[in-house]
Amino acid sequence: MALLETGRQALQRGLALLPWTGIHRAASGRTGPRIAVIGNCQARGVARALTVLLPNARIELMPIGTLGRGRRSLKALADGLTDHDHVFTQPFLTGRFRDGGSAELVGMLPRARLFPAIVFPAFHPDMVYVGDFGAGAELALVPSPLHTYHSAIVLFGYLRGLSAQRIVRLFRQETFAALGYLDGWQLSADDLARSSRAVGVDLAPEILRWSRRGAFMHAINHPKLFVLADLAGRVARDAGLAPLDLAVDAYLVDDLLDDVIWPIYPPVAEVYGLAGSYAFKRRAVPGAAPSMLGVEGLVAESLALYDAMPRARLICHRTEHWSGAPEIRALFDAA
Template sequence: MSVLQTGRQALLGALARLPWRPATRDVPYRRGARIAVIGNCQARGVARSLEVLLPDAVVTLVPTGQLGRSVRTLRALAEGLADYDRVFSQPITGHFPDGGSAELLRLLPRARLFPAIVFAAFHPDMVYVGNLSAGRETGLVPSPLHTYHSAITLFGYLRGLSEEQILRLFRDDALAQLGFLDGWDLAAEDLVATSRAIGFDLAPELLRWSRRGAFMHGINHPKLFVMADIARRLATEAGLAPAELPVEAYLADDLLGEVIWPVYPAVAAAYGVSGSYIFKRRAMPKVPPPVLDLSGLVRESLALYRTLPRARLTCQRIEHWSRHPDICALFDAA
């Protein structure tokens, strides 16, 4: 081992022994409550909404992607957040050897859990492909739209269909046969049950969001007003008196820079919202939003799948469809 490598390892070892502290922004005019928000990409919307709703608060975002890397144990995380007035966290599982959400609440009595939002009714064709148990994105198969895939396209490919045959499966009667037009109740039940399991019942919010139309950019990317509602409720129930204002009128929606999956026209008609087959890729700085039509998505997806071993193209939806003869017959007749 070289002297340079030895010195680097020694430095990393010394840094690892330092107490962990979250990265904070020093905003001179903010001298109010110190709040930490822990979570995935949705948590940024909650944190930024809290900054609008609580103009004096100092809000620190702790992305779950840092957990297990910059901070190695749950106890170290709790110690680093001990000086905060409030800690709002999405459920933590699988990041630390010494526990998850239950232990965090025990170590930080002022912590409160809030749910991760997953709602598939508007985007029932949108799936992940690959090994979800691998953690983070390491086991996921990339796609023309980051890590999001069309289940119809993938199943069509696995059954040997051409691009033209796959495109014919996006017709209204086929989508209905696949159950794409009646997924609301199951999606709502799953979201409400998940939220109630951590003591944050979202049933009233879900009713309000549904009155505003399609409230998701994709299966796991809510629109900003959804995260603002959660931020407002967290602040209110913590006794922090948030301002009475529509956050989305003052703040840009960061998740608009990510993949936008359209609500297919037949699905849109079922729920009374606008629909299309225009997909948006992840945004690039200072250029128009890069979009992709349905034929482009199918064509690029097929080209990608042909470069991969079939063993990598695993998906729970595909496994479910493959066990149903009527769905297999629908695809084979395309």
């Protein structure tokens, strides 16, 4: 029985709407079309890829998290983009402006088009966010040893009162099979195809091509650079531009390697013919070697954080669903 959220549900809960700081502005000397890219952490990779694929274009990145700063309305944002030749935006909700969201922005700007946010849980089915998304603010997210990414198994084990040692024992094939972690591919692929079609960019062919390169995600909502480059090329072509035909990841470093990298658990990896591990990588510290956690470290640090905050903050759709499933409760209680 599959008990995972779909990628679309994750999106609705804010998984792919976290801010990314910094703006990549057009390189000096470029005289080609002026293009704004609006989006989440994925948009930075799309914008950087466009600077390679469209070598004369002037690219400006506008992180979703910064959109409301200094702009009182969506119309003000649109007015500031009228001098752009193209505007590529990921979906964003109406909560950032009183007068609308991305759909309304596209209606205001004839040369604007939507592009999808990529959420693909199959490689990392245990990864969840914790917090009250109803609050409508990123600050509602509960911190974890891995920024704001949590293990659903660790959280539910904590909520059931399990010791660290008992929670660690749950990281095994029998647990993953019972939780639906070993059969999430079709759900993830179908959901990404549906959500991409909803904004006019059918990614079904790309998903098949990406899968031939093995694991194409660093985390549930962090695609590898070649995925974002494919998306950038697709959006550019759909807009009538002529991107170069080349492998962007041969020219650019993948920025998302500096963020959290969630491992593909060995029993999950085996299903896909991949190498797996339990090595969790923290966000990079400039100048420092990568900092890693094993399962024992992740469990210990997570429980310490949970102990230090009100239980009412530990809100997670996945664990709420598991609480209503007797067979899942019994699985954890028997660990």
